[in-house]
Amino acid sequence: MPYRSLARLRKWSTGKKTFVVLLAGFAISIVVLILTATTLVYTSTEAFCSSSCHEMNNNAMEYKGTVHDKNRTGVRATCPDCHIPHSPVPLYIRKMGAVHDLWGHFVSHSIDTREKFLDKRQELAERVWIYMKENDSRECRHCHTAAKMDPERQSEKAQLRHARGRKEKLTCIDCHFAIAHDEPAGPGPQELEVDKSLISKGAIF
Ligand code: HEC
Ligand code: HEC
Ligand code: HEC
Incomplete structure (x- = not known):
């Protein structure tokens, strides 16, 4: 045979x-x-993220002028820098998660008006915070190498809090949230009871 x-x-x-x-x-x-x-490549550009769907206008407008958009040196962090992983496997998982966002855009219209967006904002932010807490602020660390941050050149407040952060095993996003967008009204990342149903592999909607 x-x-x-x-x-x-x-x-x-x-x-x-x-x-x-x-x-x-x-x-x-x-x-x-x-x-x-x-x-x-195309879906990981600032242009795609901030203008391909009107749902993102709120966040794109708020980001304008923040320290990651415009600063003395012109070195920037754009939407994909913070919201899309930089290594292959997490990137693919994140992109699969974006199917959620497509569903929200084309089918359920979950945040297609400003009111709906504001109503849902806390939940959307929590998704991002949980994701960043779970991966120890991996996307931030792609640019900010903690071991290479020179305390001598940081403000006294930053030195004190960073030492405390290390002792209490906090991650960047625990303290530095709402740095690119307005702060939602509810509890921040440190008071967050992690709601497992919001874990989304990086998808936001
Ligand atoms: C693509 C690189 C990049 C990524 C990703 C990034 N940053 Fe930054 N960040 C910068 C640069 C560059 C500056 C300095 C801008 C300047 O002042 O010249 C900065 C500045 C900062 C500052 C100082 C702000 C101030 O007012 O001086 C904080 C805090 C910060 N980033 C936190 C974060 C956190 C938290 C994340 C993740 C959510 C993050 N960054 C992601 C590049 C990045
Ligand atoms: C325990 C809270 C906490 C944690 C955790 C934390 N930071 Fe900070 N960070 C602060 C505070 C508070 C400041 C000072 C802000 C100010 O002066 O207004 C600061 C300042 C900074 C600055 C600006 C420094 C300066 O002197 O201008 C950068 C950049 C920064 N943090 C990046 C990070 C990164 C990256 C992480 C994760 C590796 C991180 N921080 C973790 C609280 C924290
Ligand atoms: C410096 C990192 C950084 C950059 C750059 C950035 N974001 Fe965010 N984004 C965050 C963080 C952190 C959150 C979680 C909420 C918060 O802390 O503001 C978030 C939350 C969001 C949310 C959920 C709604 C909300 O406000 O919480 C959306 C949608 C979003 N971002 C889209 C974008 C788009 C579109 C851009 C580019 C125009 C962008 N982000 C640029 C870090 C970033």
Whole structure:
């Protein structure tokens, strides 16, 4: 039996048709690969994040002029820098999570008006906080290397709080929230009872 199938495979693999089929398969894979890579890159740009859907206008307007948008040196952190992981596997998981956001945009219209957005804001913020608490503020640390922050050059307040933060095992987002957007009215990350149903692999809606 195995011998028979082997013989059949051998016959098939020497045929001319096989070559054409393999070549077509190869060509299709290349096209799919290029489309996937392009989508990943395009959906991770500031332009895409802040203008592809009106749901993001609220957050984009608030971010304008904050220290991560405009500062003395012009080194910036844009939407994807804080909201999209920088290593492959977490990036793919995050992108799958974005299906949630597409659902919110096209189907459930969960935050398509300013009122709905404000009503839901605490929950949306909590999703981001929980995500950042769970990964020890990984996206912040992509730029801010804690071990290379020179206390000598920081304000006294920053030195004291950073020492306290290390002792109490707090992560950046515990203290530095609402740095890019307005602060929601409810409890902040430190008072947060982690609600597991809000864990979303990085999707926000
Ligand atoms: C893409 C890189 C990048 C990412 C990601 C990033 N930052 Fe920053 N951050 C900067 C730069 C650059 C500055 C300094 C801007 C300046 O003053 O020149 C800064 C400044 C700061 C400051 C000082 C603010 C002030 O008023 O002086 C804090 C606090 C801070 N970031 C916290 C965070 C936190 C928390 C996160 C994650 C949620 C984060 N950053 C993500 C690049 C980044
Ligand atoms: C326990 C709370 C706490 C934690 C945790 C914490 N910070 Fe801070 N951080 C502060 C305070 C308070 C300041 C001073 C803010 C001020 O002067 O208004 C500060 C200041 C800063 C500044 C500006 C320094 C300066 O002198 O201008 C940066 C940058 C910063 N933090 C980054 C981070 C990063 C990155 C993390 C995570 C690795 C982190 N912080 C964790 C409380 C904290
Ligand atoms: C410096 C990091 C940083 C940058 C840059 C940033 N965000 Fe955020 N974003 C956060 C954090 C942290 C939260 C959680 C709530 C909070 O602390 O403000 C958040 C929350 C959100 C939320 C949930 C609603 C809310 O206000 O809590 C949305 C939507 C969002 N961001 C979209 C964006 C878009 C769009 C951009 C670019 C125009 C952007 N963010 C830029 C850090 C960032």
